[in-house]
Amino acid sequence: MKKLIWMFFTFSAVLVAGCFGEPISWDLPHENPLDPAINPSASLPQVQSTLILSNSEAILRGQLVPYSPSFNGLVALEWRGDGGDWARVAASENSLGAFDSPLSDLTPGATYASRAIMMLEEVELASEERLFFMPFENEELGCTDQGACNYDPNATFNDGSCEFEVTYWLDLDEDGFGDEGMQPVSDCPPLPENAVMNGTDCDDALSSVYPGAVATAEGVDNDCSGEIEDDEELPNVNLPSISTNVPGSITASSAVSGGTISDEGGASVTSRGVVVSTSVNPTLEDDVFYSGDGGGFFTTNIMGLESSTTYHVRGFATNQGGTAYGASEAFTTSSPPPILVDQWNCESLAGVTSSFYYWDFSSYETAPWIVANNGYVGSCWRAPNDEIGNTLVSGSHYVEFPLTFGGNGFLEFWLNSANPGYPNTIPNFYVDGFLLEAPTMIAGSTSGFEWMQVRTADISAGAHTIRIEFTSAYYVYSIDEIDVFEYP
Numbered sequence: 001m002k003k004l005i006w007m008f009f010t011f012s013a014v015l016v017a018g019c020f021g022e023p024i025s026w027d028l029p030h031e032n033p034l035d036p037a038i039n040p041s042a043s044l045p046q047v048q049s050t051l052i053l054s055n056s057e058a059i060l061r062g063q064l065v066p067y068s069p070s071f072n073g074l075v076a077l078e079w080r081g082d083g084g085d086w087a088r089v090a091a092s093e094n095s096l097g098a099f100d101s102p103l104s105d106l107t108p109g110a111t112y113a114s115r116a117i118m119m120l121e122e123v124e125l126a127s128e129e130r131l132f133f134m135p136f137e138n139e140e141l142g143c144t145d146q147g148a149c150n151y152d153p154n155a156t157f158n159d160g161s162c163e164f165e166v167t168y169w170l171d172l173d174e175d176g177f178g179d180e181g182m183q184p185v186s187d188c189p190p191l192p193e194n195a196v197m198n199g200t201d202c203d204d205a206l207s208s209v210y211p212g213a214v215a216t217a218e219g220v221d222n223d224c225s226g227e228i229e230d231d232e233e234l235p236n237v238n239l240p241s242i243s244t245n246v247p248g249s250i251t252a253s254s255a256v257s258g259g260t261i262s263d264e265g266g267a268s269v270t271s272r273g274v275v276v277s278t279s280v281n282p283t284l285e286d287d288v289f290y291s292g293d294g295g296g297f298f299t300t301n302i303m304g305l306e307s308s309t310t311y312h313v314r315g316f317a318t319n320q321g322g323t324a325y326g327a328s329e330a331f332t333t334s335s336p337p338p339i340l341v342d343q344w345n346c347e348s349l350a351g352v353t354s355s356f357y358y359w360d361f362s363s364y365e366t367a368p369w370i371v372a373n374n375g376y377v378g379s380c381w382r383a384p385n386d387e388i389g390n391t392l393v394s395g396s397h398y399v400e401f402p403l404t405f406g407g408n409g410f411l412e413f414w415l416n417s418a419n420p421g422y423p424n425t426i427p428n429f430y431v432d433g434f435l436l437e438a439p440t441m442i443a444g445s446t447s448g449f450e451w452m453q454v455r456t457a458d459i460s461a462g463a464h465t466i467r468i469e470f471t472s473a474y475y476v477y478s479i480d481e482i483d484v485f486e487y488p
Contacts (some may be wrong), residue, residue, distance in 0.1 A: 043071050043097065045116035045125055050132035051100075052141060052159035055108035058132065060089065060101045061160075062116030067097025067197040069176030070212040076117040077101045078126070081110060088117065095176070096197055109136045132160065149188035163189045169199035177211060179204035200224065218320060238265040240317035244274070244326030245299065252307035252336040258291060258299035259315025259326050269293055271318040274300045280312050281328045288316075307336045307488075335487060338409060342484035346371050346381045349482065351402045356383035356477070357395030369399060372478070376414040376451045380480035397477055398469035404462065409486035411456045411466070417448060419474040424452045430467040431459055451480075461486075 048061035060077040075093050077100070078086040091099035099116075106112065112134070116127040135141065135157040142155025148162035165186045169178020171194045178184070178199040185195075202224035203209040213222040219234030221227060241263040249256040257274050270293050277286035291300045295317075305311060311333070315326035346352075354369035372382035381399050384392055403411075417425045423446040429436050439454035446452060470477050 043067055043073075043118070045075065045118040045127045047077075047114055047116040047127045047130045048098075049130070049160040049162065050112075050114055051161055052132070052135065052157070054141075055135045055137060055139070056104065056106045058103045058106060058112075058134070058160075060091075060103060060114045062091065062099050062127070064093055064097035064099075064118065065197075067093070068200075068211070069095075071097070073121075074119040075099045076119070077114060078117055079103065079112055079114045081107075081112055086115075096191075096195070106134050108134055110134050135159075166191060166195075168195040168197060170194055171196045171201070172204045173201075173207040173209075175201065175207040175210045175213075177201035177204070202226075234320055235267065237267040237319060237321040238263075239321050239324040240265045240269055240295070240319055242272075242315050242317045242324050242326045244313065244315040244329050246329055247302075247313055247331035250331055250333060252334045253303065253305050255302045255305065255311075255313075255331055255333070256299055257302060257313045257315070257329065258297070259317070260297045261295040261317050264295045264317075265319050265321055265324075267319040267321060269295055269317045269319050272298060272316065274302065274313050274315050275325070276302055276305075276311055276313050278309065278311055280330075281325075282312055282314055283325070284316065284323060305333050307333050309333050338485035338487050340483055341406065341409070341486050344482040344484070345377070345480060346375065346379055349401055352381075352399060353401070354381065354383070354399045356397040357393055358384055359393050364393065364395070369477075375478065375480040376416075377481055380478045383477045392473050392475065392477070394471060394473045396469055396471060398467050399479055400465060400467040403464055403466050403484065405459055405464065405484070405486060407461045407486040407488070408458055409461075409484065410458050411482055411484060412442065412453060413468070413482040414444065414451050414453050414480045415468075416451050416476070416478040417470060417472070417474045418476040418478075419448055419472075422448055422474070424448055424450075425470065425472055425474065426454065428467075428469040428471065429456050430469065431464050433465070433467075448474075451478075 043064040043066060046063045046065045048063050051059040051061060060079055062075060062077055064071060075091050076088050077091050078088045080086045089101040091101045093099045111131060113129045113131050115129040118125045139157035140155050141157050141159040142152030143150050143162035144155045144158040145151060145162045148164055150163050165188055167184045167186045168191055169182060169184050171178050174194060176196060178196045179201050180199050184199055201210050202221065208216050209220055209222050211224045215222050215231035217232060217235055220232060222232050240261050242259050242261045245258040247255045247257045261269055272293060273288060273290040275282040275284055275286050275288050289300050289302050291298045310330060312328045312330050314328050317324050355366045356369060357366055367385060369381045369383040370385040371379050373379050383397050426438050429439050437457040439456045442453050442455045444450060444452035468479060
């Protein structure tokens, strides 16, 4: 079929053959450029004012009116000098349907014409032509139209840059179509990023709904036809089948779970993950941790949990039919790691009292521990003292001191109980006169020739009197490097 050009004027249209042919007559019917089968977007080309850059450079401009993202043709611009032939330059429309092409080497003071071209599969359409004039030298270029948004009172030559109020719609779901239920807005450029030149979207909250949209089988009127057609109807689907992974990698603030979707229910799973609560059988109303979409096995990292707390987790999967949950699994977060808040040795800890029990070959006596220079690190508390010698007997050999805990915590310290042929012995540990569970070894050696580190049972917050006590008749007892830990 021969391509056609429709030339539009204010009150009439002339059909011409080819780009430069004479008007001819046709026997109707002929190709109608507004036929939806040919031009579903219903857009037509409109020439805009040419933007003059200098006395030899300009930018041709056109616009598709009304513009729709469903436009699937091509655009171009044509220009000619006075009495000359039309020359075509390619162009591409932007997101608002505007298009332009630069020109150079134009003649200062000359008159030219331009027109916009739209090419569809069946027809070509040309707008009315519009004259533009190139300035001579020493002209002040700008907008000389006092009704324009950017009127320049200093301009002596209208360069085509005048901008007027534009009527547009806001496109909230960014599908290229404005809300048909909203009033259009008229304002000067620049326009908002989500401004569009049409208001034909029947649901501007769903990006899958707009005139000409492809059916998604979600039970919505995708193409804004006014009814839900067969390919738009929600199919009969079942809920997905999902199981919950047993929680693992549990810390004081996190865990790992997930699920296995064995059956998507006849429709794609669009959302999956786990829901978490301190109550049994959590739902999407509780804390949600997402893990993409689709079926099969998945893992989910659960973050931001409270320490020492029991939680319940369920895997979930959502398709068009709704949301299904796996069985509820319980787990308890661990206690937070303790924080080292103080470190003391035999020379830095204040308020210390001590005593060891010995035989002076005539009677049983007591004496304080000494600070010796052979500690685990530097000096340490030691019993007996060098003057008395190795005469410890069974009884109470202790170091006692005051200590305040800002929160619940415990102590770690190093000890050595030297007695040939015997291992290091674990001391008794008292808090405010009450005997606690015996300390446990955590480092070092049980050999009486080496140092051993022990950890005490937990101690509650507050001011306390601490006593470390040995009772056996060893040769030498030594204590050093007392570390104070508190739980956050």
